[in-house]
Amino acid sequence: MGRAHEVRAKSMAATAAKKSALFMRASKEIYMAAKSGEPDPSMNLALRSAIDKWKGQNVTKDVIDRAIQKAKGGSADAYSSGRYEAFGPGGSLLIIDTLTENSNRALVEVRTAVTKKGGHLGSVLFNFIETGFFLFKGDNRDEVEENLILSDVDVREVNQNDDGTIEVLVEPSAFGIARDVLIGMGVAEFEVSEVTFLPNDPIKIEDPEEARKYRELCDTLDELQDVQNVYTNVED
Incomplete structure (x- = not known):
C-alpha cells in the first residue's frame, strides 16, 4: 500500500459543526x-479539480451547484488565501491553509488552536513535498504507469493498493495533463484529485496523551470556518 494512501487526511467527522465547516470550505x-x-468544469481545470476533491468528501451536489451559480451571478465576495506552518503535539508538523475574508481572524483562530494544545507556529514546509495526487478505483497499475510515461507525464509513483484503488503521484506541474490521460483511459471518477503536501518522514504518535492532543487539534481546525486544508506528517 502506498505511502500517500496511508498519510492522506482522514475524513471529517459528521458532527453538525464540522459538516457546516466542510460545506463552507467547499463552497468557497x-x-x-x-x-x-x-x-464550466469542462473548460476550467481548477474548477474540475475542486469539484472532484469535495465530491470525494461527500459534499452534496446542491452545495457545488450553488457555489458555481454564485460565481456566474457576479458575486463580489472576495477571499484571500493564507498559509500557516506549525509544530503540534507529539512531534506533529502541520501546514494549515486558509481562505477568508478576514485574515486577522484566521491568524488568531489558527494560532489559538495550535497553542492551546502545546504547539506553536514555525517553519515546517521543508519537511513536506508538494505533489499532484490521484486516487481512483482500478487494478491495472502497470497500464496506468505506462500510459502516463508514454504521455510524457513526470510521474513520481504509481501504487496499487490492497483496497482495489490505484494512487498516482506526479509533479505538480504535470497535474493537468496527468488528469487528462487518466480520464482518457476511462477513469470516470476520482476519490482524490488534487495538488497536496506529503510528508518526507511520516510519523506515528506513540504517547496516548500527545495523540489525544493531536486529534483534538485536528478536530478544532476542522471546525474553523477559515481553514481550508490541513496537511500533516502524522499517519492515520
Whole structure:
C-alpha cells in the first residue's frame, strides 16, 4: 500500500459543526475556482479539480451547484488565501491553509488552536513535498504507469493498493495533463484529485496523551470556518 494512501487526511467527522465547516470550505473553494476562469468544469481545470476533491468528501451536489451559480451571478465576495506552518503535539508538523475574508481572524483562530494544545507556529514546509495526487478505483497499475510515461507525464509513483484503488503521484506541474490521460483511459471518477503536501518522514504518535492532543487539534481546525486544508506528517 502506498505511502500517500496511508498519510492522506482522514475524513471529517459528521458532527453538525464540522459538516457546516466542510460545506463552507467547499463552497468557497469552488466559488473561487469558478471565478478564476470559466464557470464550466469542462473548460476550467481548477474548477474540475475542486469539484472532484469535495465530491470525494461527500459534499452534496446542491452545495457545488450553488457555489458555481454564485460565481456566474457576479458575486463580489472576495477571499484571500493564507498559509500557516506549525509544530503540534507529539512531534506533529502541520501546514494549515486558509481562505477568508478576514485574515486577522484566521491568524488568531489558527494560532489559538495550535497553542492551546502545546504547539506553536514555525517553519515546517521543508519537511513536506508538494505533489499532484490521484486516487481512483482500478487494478491495472502497470497500464496506468505506462500510459502516463508514454504521455510524457513526470510521474513520481504509481501504487496499487490492497483496497482495489490505484494512487498516482506526479509533479505538480504535470497535474493537468496527468488528469487528462487518466480520464482518457476511462477513469470516470476520482476519490482524490488534487495538488497536496506529503510528508518526507511520516510519523506515528506513540504517547496516548500527545495523540489525544493531536486529534483534538485536528478536530478544532476542522471546525474553523477559515481553514481550508490541513496537511500533516502524522499517519492515520
